[in-house]
Amino acid sequence: MVVQFNLPPLYLLPQSQNQPVALMGFNAQERVIYMNCPACSNPLTLKNVGNLDVDVCENGCGGIWFDLLELKKVDEPHESAGEALLDIPRNPEIKVDFEAKRKCPHCDGITMMRHFYSIKREVEIDECPNCGGIWLDAGELAAIRSLFQSESEKKAAAKNLYNRAFDAELKILGARAEQGTKNPTQIGLALKFLSPATE
Structure with a gap:
């Protein structure tokens, strides 16, 4: 049986990039797209942690892209898959403008909304209003995991x-x-x- 997906144009693969990442809802072997870091523009790299495929800015700014609902699977200290994402290798020469508005790496031209992750108002995140993906800068996942012990x-x-x-x-x-x-x-x-x- 052949399964065919009719995807909108935003899922077309740019030819100039070379780092594959998983499309939301698919694993890397089924379909890939290419995304650049919304903070430093480096190519994002697919990283498998537990049963998740997340996109990281490895050897760049150290940020992490979570597709819709993926962050919920690693946002508490008891969720072991999140531990592998706490120390993404960074390039110390890359400087990030934390005040700049960021574009969603997944959706073409959509500016992400910046808001606090929780009611404690300690960690600001960037969230795409279109696809629901979340961008965390380096260190923000560790801060989020320390906010609450459980749901x-x-x-x-x-x-x-x-x-x-x-x-x-x-x-x-x-x-x-x-x-x-x-x-x-x-x-x-x-x-x-x-x-x-x-x-």
């Missing part, structure tokens, strides 16, 4: 932040709603006083 700890912290942020607001809204129910009664009594024949 349940991460969820508890998010719930705690939500409660702190909205409890006071909900109390104010509740007080306003309670006061609002008194006002119609007061208006009704005033109308009754002005027009006693309405009984």
Whole structure:
């Protein structure tokens, strides 16, 4: 049986590059595309860790590209596959502008969004709004892995932040709603006083 994939033009292989990397959802033996580092423009190299194929800027800036949902598999300290990604070989002569807006290495011409990875607001990441891929600069994976020990700890912290942020607001809204129910009664009594024949 022959399986044929009809892929949009952004998946076409550029002829000038020479480092294959896996296409999201495929392993390197099935289909490859070529990507350059969004931080230093070096070719990204495919690295297999555990059951993941991630793209790294080896001997460049040391950054890592994760396709959609791949980072979730290595973002906690107990996930051993992530350990192999903590020390990507870097070229110390390569300087990275951390303030520059970055283009997604996977999607043609799409600027990535920069935001904090978690509610702790300690690590900023670059995420593509089109494909959901995430770019981490050198050292950011280690910082992310130190934020929470588990998914349940991460969820508890998010719930705690939500409660702190909205409890006071909900109390104010509740007080306003309670006061609002008194006002119609007061208006009704005033109308009754002005027009006693309405009984």
